[in-house]
Every structure is written in C-alpha cells, then in structure tokens.
Amino acid sequence: MMKIIDIPMPPGCRYMSDYDKLINGLLPIDGKFILNKTLTGCGGTSLFLNSVLMVVIISPRIQVLKNKHKQYPDSFLFHIPQCDDRQSVIKQKMEDLNSYLHLHYGLIPFGQQPPPPAKILVTLDSVGKVFSVLESCSIIDKFFFVVDEFQCLMGDATFKGTVDMNFLVNIDNRARRICYLSATPIPEKYLDYIPQLANLPYYKLQWDSAVIEEPTLKKRKMRNGENAVKLCTELIQKYRNNGYFERKIIQGNVVYSREACIFLNEVKSIIRIIEKNNLLPEEVTILCSESKSSELPKGFTIGGLCTDRNNPINKTFTFCTKASFEGVDFYSTNASTYIFIDGGKEWLSLDVAIDLSQILGRQRLDCNPFRHDATLYYKTVPNPVTEVEFRQKQSEMEQTTKERLDMYDASQEKSKKWLVDLHLKILPEEKFVSDYVDVIQENGQSTLGFNYLVMAAKWNQWYQRRYYYSNSHQLISGIQSALGIGRKPVEVRDFESWYNNASDKDKLAGYADFRNKFPQYDEWIFQNPFIDLRFHQWYATLGYSTLKRVNFKEDKVINIYNEYCVQDLIKTACINAFEVGKIYSLKDVKNMLQQIYDYAGFSGKTAKATDLGKYLCSQKVQRTDGQGNRLWYIEILG
Incomplete structure (x- = not known):
C-alpha cells in the first residue's frame, strides 16, 4: 500500500497560499510527488502561479487554462486552436514561447528590475512542444511542472487513453520536478497499477474542520x-x-x-x-x-x-x-x-x-x-457483468498483453516497425477489447507497450457500475462517503433524507414535528433550499399547536395563515368604513365586511356580521324598526 504523508493545515486556514511552509520545506519541490489537497477551491494552482518558482501548469481542460490566463495575463498560454495550417501555427507558437522565455529568464541589464518568473499554461496534448522549447534552451530542469486535476488522466482514459498514457511516459522521462495535483486524486488502489505514479511520495492536506462546509x-x-x-x-x-x-x-x-x-x-x-x-x-x-x-x-x-x-x-x-x-x-x-x-x-x-x-x-x-x-x-x-466474469476477462486481457509484448520484444527491428504500424491502423473503438497493447512514445521512438492507465480506468469503471450504479442505496451511501458527509448533526441529516423522499401530504407534519422537537437546529433547516419556504412562514406565524390543531392539513393552514396576515389591513379598512357611535344592520355589516375581505385579498373567506368584533370595539344591540319589529344591529363603540 502507498504510504500517505499527512500535512496538517493551520487552524482557520482556507487557502493553500496562506501557508507558506508548503513550498518552503514541507513539499519535496525538487522531485516528483502526488499532492492531494482534499478540498476544492483552496487555491492549489494559484499557490504555484503566485510563487517565485518557474512553473508549467499542465491541465487536461483548455477552459481552465484560458480562465487562468485571464487571471494571470503575464503567463504564457500555449494553445493551438483548430485551424488549417496547423504546423505553421505550432512553429510560430514555439517561437513565441522562446521569446517569452528569453524575456523572463534571459540576462537582465545591470540596474533593471528582474521580470517575474516564467509561468506557462499548456494542455497535456501540447506539452511535448513545450518540453522541446525548454530543452532547446537547456532550462527544463529549472522548471517545476504541475499536472493539475490529474485525476482526469484516468477519467479520460477510456476514450483518449493513448494520449494520456504517452503523456505520463513523456513527462516522467523528461521532467525532473513534478507535482501531480488534485482535490480528488486517482484512488490509491489504482496508483499501484501505473508505473509512473506507483512509488511517488503521496502528500495529503488535512484541513481544520471549521473551514469545511458539508453540502x-x-x-x-x-x-x-x-x-x-x-x-x-x-x-x-x-x-x-x-x-x-x-x-x-x-x-x-x-x-x-x-x-x-x-x-x-x-x-x-x-x-x-x-x-x-x-x-x-x-x-x-x-x-x-x-x-x-x-x-x-x-x-x-x-x-x-x-x-x-x-x-x-x-x-x-x-x-x-x-x-x-x-x-x-x-x-x-x-x-x-x-x-x-x-x-x-x-x-x-x-x-x-x-x-x-x-x-x-x-x-x-x-x-x-x-x-x-x-x-x-x-x-x-443492475450491472450484468459479475465480479467473477470481469476478473476473468481482465486476467485474460493481461495475459494476452504480456504474450503479445513478449513476442514484440523478441522480434527483429524491421518486424517491430511493422507491428507498430499495424497497431496504429486499429480503429479507436477496436482498441483495448482483447488486450492493453498500445503505441507508446519512448525517447522519441514509437514502441509497443502496456497501457496501464486504461487498465486502471477499466477496473474503476466496472467498480463504479458494479458497486454504485446497480443499487440506489449503495449509490447514496457511496456519495455520502465520497463527499465526507458526517459533519452535519445526524438528526438534521436524517430529517433531510426523510423530507426529500416523503410524500407531499406528510411533509408539513414531519417538518413541524422536527422543529418542535429540535429547535436548536433551526438555522440548519432555514438554509436548506429544498424545504418549502411556506413551512417556515406558517410555523413562525401560527406556531406548532395551531398547525397540529388542524392536523397539518395544508388547505386549512393556508386559510388560517391568510386570515392572520391580513388582520392589520382588514382592521384599518374597518376603521375607515364604520363610524363610531353609529349602528348598522347585520346585513349591512356582512356586506361591508365582505367587500373589505375581497379588497384585502382574503380569498375564499365568507364574511359574517359577528366577525366585526375581531377588528373593532362593537356590541350587538336591539332596535325597533319603522314597522315596530325588534331587530338586531351592531353598534360601533369608541
């Protein structure tokens, strides 16, 4: 098993650049190593771009490099866009890089301020051209190479494995100082399969838990x-x-x-x-x-x-x-x-x-x-390929690969060239079906070799499908483990899991019960965007007992909540509509109050004359009408 060297980050530290000891003693920047920064967005690439080192940042994603180039305009972006006269553009780009290096590394006239150290940005597809320019200037050993997001090497291997494997061989042979950087590196269990990575020192940053937020x-x-x-x-x-x-x-x-x-x-x-x-x-x-x-x-x-x-x-x-x-x-x-x-x-x-x-x-x-x-x-x-079937297939492919490479090694030079040419004609979709033989570039020469990267990628792909994507429970458990979920209070996590899977008719009751039982976790609940925001409003306004009294029925809760929310508006309207000291018939009160309800947006509420007592000081009185009938009225009191 690979030995992992932990580096504790200072308490409260959120960015790698805040800890200058990383590149000033803790990391072996004069050699080759793997750095698991464990936290995304912690400024790993920026640490090296802001350093006094002469750096080549290598990324499998051109969009990343374009963004970094905008942030660091003094860097040199080595990128060849799609074009017709590609060879001419490549030649010009290499000449431009040479000029950039002369400016940033050449002799500085006495009295002039030295320029900042050279920073080169390049995709792994084009890094060979950068190697050639640095070697022609005899300064390749002066540069520190950062292979950013190096987990992509395995992720991409199933469709561009030849390019990625040749990149690993190339950089391992030509560069002396390399950092393979990632927040989610290739899992250690697969690194042993890849000769260029198998025996490298492996450093892992341990962050203060206070700076880590659980998703x-x-x-x-x-x-x-x-x-x-x-x-x-x-x-x-x-x-x-x-x-x-x-x-x-x-x-x-x-x-x-x-x-x-x-x-x-x-x-x-x-x-x-x-x-x-x-x-x-x-x-x-x-x-x-x-x-x-x-x-x-x-x-x-x-x-x-x-x-x-x-x-x-x-x-x-x-x-x-x-x-x-x-x-x-x-x-x-x-x-x-x-x-x-x-x-x-x-x-x-x-x-x-x-x-x-x-x-x-x-x-x-x-x-x-x-x-x-x-x-x-x-x-x-469900994955139709069982573990026994997959292991048997892989064993056969490895054995076939060994036999074919043994045959290649025993061949005459002319036959070797013929075998390489024959392999180059294999269609991409037909490669790595029965073996892992690939055309590998070594010392500028094409030879047949073992593509260990693709083999590791195949194992990882099968593992993912077999253990995660064949079962919902295993997938969710795998996600929680991978994301380090465990810092959030267990009661909150259990509730959120229940809520996301509960039926709509049960959610309000479960929500109210949780808030009533665990008020100390209110802030966690408020910051969950997947909980119905109305629940927060209803609970805060009406309280648990009122919600429980109507059995958490949403239609009833809505009516009670709407009535509560329009109380002030209705009261003001009643003060303006009814005169103090005047008496009104029950019919008039009902009609006037209904108009106020409708104006206030109290939808679905049918007015009753006796409702007026909720908004104004009034009393029910009897009076005799013009025909001598005793009728009930409502008198508005001061």
Whole structure:
C-alpha cells in the first residue's frame, strides 16, 4: 500500500497560499510527488502561479487554462486552436514561447528590475512542444511542472487513453520536478497499477474542520420515462413561472437563486433542452469539448464563462459536460447546481469518488448562499457483468498483453516497425477489447507497450457500475462517503433524507414535528433550499399547536395563515368604513365586511356580521324598526 504523508493545515486556514511552509520545506519541490489537497477551491494552482518558482501548469481542460490566463495575463498560454495550417501555427507558437522565455529568464541589464518568473499554461496534448522549447534552451530542469486535476488522466482514459498514457511516459522521462495535483486524486488502489505514479511520495492536506462546509444534497431518483431533457424542461418552466430556481432564509432574510449550473454528460441533451425550451444564446453558457462546437444550434458558442470574481455577470443557464468542468472556477453570487447521472449508460455516469466532489467545488464565491447545495437526479441499473466474469476477462486481457509484448520484444527491428504500424491502423473503438497493447512514445521512438492507465480506468469503471450504479442505496451511501458527509448533526441529516423522499401530504407534519422537537437546529433547516419556504412562514406565524390543531392539513393552514396576515389591513379598512357611535344592520355589516375581505385579498373567506368584533370595539344591540319589529344591529363603540 502507498504510504500517505499527512500535512496538517493551520487552524482557520482556507487557502493553500496562506501557508507558506508548503513550498518552503514541507513539499519535496525538487522531485516528483502526488499532492492531494482534499478540498476544492483552496487555491492549489494559484499557490504555484503566485510563487517565485518557474512553473508549467499542465491541465487536461483548455477552459481552465484560458480562465487562468485571464487571471494571470503575464503567463504564457500555449494553445493551438483548430485551424488549417496547423504546423505553421505550432512553429510560430514555439517561437513565441522562446521569446517569452528569453524575456523572463534571459540576462537582465545591470540596474533593471528582474521580470517575474516564467509561468506557462499548456494542455497535456501540447506539452511535448513545450518540453522541446525548454530543452532547446537547456532550462527544463529549472522548471517545476504541475499536472493539475490529474485525476482526469484516468477519467479520460477510456476514450483518449493513448494520449494520456504517452503523456505520463513523456513527462516522467523528461521532467525532473513534478507535482501531480488534485482535490480528488486517482484512488490509491489504482496508483499501484501505473508505473509512473506507483512509488511517488503521496502528500495529503488535512484541513481544520471549521473551514469545511458539508453540502446539502437533494437526491432524486428518476422515474420511468424521465430523463435530463424532461426534468430540465420542468426546471426551466419553474424558473419562468417563479423568477427563481431555489430560495432559502439566511440571517432572517429570504435569498433567491436566479442562475443554474446544470451538469450532464451529453452535448446532444444540451441541444435538445435548448431547442425544446426556445432558449436564446444570451441566456446560455455551454462548457463542453471544443470538438462539439459545430454541433451547437446557430448562434450558440462554447465557453464565455465569467472570470471576474469581483463583479460576476453570468447568463441564466450554464450547461457543463464532464469534459469541461474539472478545475473551472465558477463565479456567481446566487447560482444553484443540478447534476444528472444515468447508471444505465456508461458515458452518462460519473465517478462517484471523483466527479461529484469536483462538481460541488466549482462555485468559488463564499457570498453565494447556494454554493454548497445541489440537486442530484440519478438512475441506477443492475450491472450484468459479475465480479467473477470481469476478473476473468481482465486476467485474460493481461495475459494476452504480456504474450503479445513478449513476442514484440523478441522480434527483429524491421518486424517491430511493422507491428507498430499495424497497431496504429486499429480503429479507436477496436482498441483495448482483447488486450492493453498500445503505441507508446519512448525517447522519441514509437514502441509497443502496456497501457496501464486504461487498465486502471477499466477496473474503476466496472467498480463504479458494479458497486454504485446497480443499487440506489449503495449509490447514496457511496456519495455520502465520497463527499465526507458526517459533519452535519445526524438528526438534521436524517430529517433531510426523510423530507426529500416523503410524500407531499406528510411533509408539513414531519417538518413541524422536527422543529418542535429540535429547535436548536433551526438555522440548519432555514438554509436548506429544498424545504418549502411556506413551512417556515406558517410555523413562525401560527406556531406548532395551531398547525397540529388542524392536523397539518395544508388547505386549512393556508386559510388560517391568510386570515392572520391580513388582520392589520382588514382592521384599518374597518376603521375607515364604520363610524363610531353609529349602528348598522347585520346585513349591512356582512356586506361591508365582505367587500373589505375581497379588497384585502382574503380569498375564499365568507364574511359574517359577528366577525366585526375581531377588528373593532362593537356590541350587538336591539332596535325597533319603522314597522315596530325588534331587530338586531351592531353598534360601533369608541
């Protein structure tokens, strides 16, 4: 088992940059190591970008690098966009990097202030070009390489395993100082499978529990016939009707969420949602792979996420796919989060141990009262592949891989070249079906090797589907474990779980009983956006005993509450309508009072003459009418 070295963070510390000892003695920055920062949004990348080190930040997500480049304009973004004359653009970009390095590392004339240390931002697909430039300048060993969000290497391996494995081999062979950084690293049980990561020192930050907030999740199983498109349509309609997505009470004030970040793993679902709901480009931000750009409806583009944390201005709907959200900073003062996962389709499921923590860490602004809340829509489907079947299949693939690589190693050089060329012609969907043989780049040469990264990814994918997505209870338990849920009082957690699954007719009674039994947990309840806000108002205004007296029937509670809320308005109207000292017939009182009820919006309430005593000092008296009949009247007293 890999040895984990814990680093306790100082009490109250929330950001890595607040603890200068991390890169000044605690972390082995002169070698290679894994750093599990354990907390998203704690400024891991910023720690190195703000340091005196010359740094190369490597990310699997270009959107992250674009955002960081805006925040650090003196950095060099090595990115080659889609274009026709790609080789010419690559050559020019490498020359630009050379000039940047000369400025930031060249000889400084006497008396001039030295420039800040070089900071390079690059995707793992292009990092080889950066290596070449640094090596040509003989300064590669001067640089510290940060592989940011390195858990994506395994997450992406099932569809771009060759690129990711070659990246690992390449950086391990050419770079001397590397930090593999993540808040949700590749689980330790899989690291031993990957030679480049297996024996590295593993550091884990331990944060003060006071700075960690437990997420509030509303977990909702998708019913038959429900999918992301249908549920998002309901969500959009709710917003259009109400003007908000969620609301809660913070320090006695009602706050509203008017932005939504929606995570789903199919671009075609995003397109269907846009078309079905007639969403406009000015309403929608889309974060997905740049390769999907041509598939979007006319007028819609990829990217455009707000990067100004001091004045965030966002569109109403932000749609994100798995290929885009890791490491991205979302700056919003009020956005809610909605997550869709479907265990019935591999590409629509998420890695419970990795992806969910990443998603819930995207909202970076502490002023967003909904940053730790999320609605999770999920679907589970039994996995038809048993553990025995899977292990047997993997054993066969490993044995086949070994036999084929032994044959390759024993071949003549000419035959080796032929085997590499033959393997390069295999279609992507036909790779890693019967073995893990892949074309690996070593010392600038193509050779056949074992793609350990894909093997680990296959194991993890099966584990996720077998132990999480085959059973709703196991999925929820896995989520709670992965997110470290356990800091919230157990009574609150149990109640929230019950509430999210209770029938509508039972919710008010359960809510009132909990508030009556555990008043010390009121603040926890107020800050849950998934509890009907009316319940808070009814309980505060009418009290437990009144709610219980009407057996928690909502229609009766509404009537009593409405009457209470309009009392002052009705009383004022009565003072203006009825004259002191004057007597009124019961019929006149009833009619006048009914008009006041209707004016006050006291809907459904039928006036009675005797109701007037609730609002004015009055008495019932008898008088003789013109025909000598004794009738009852109401006299208004002073």
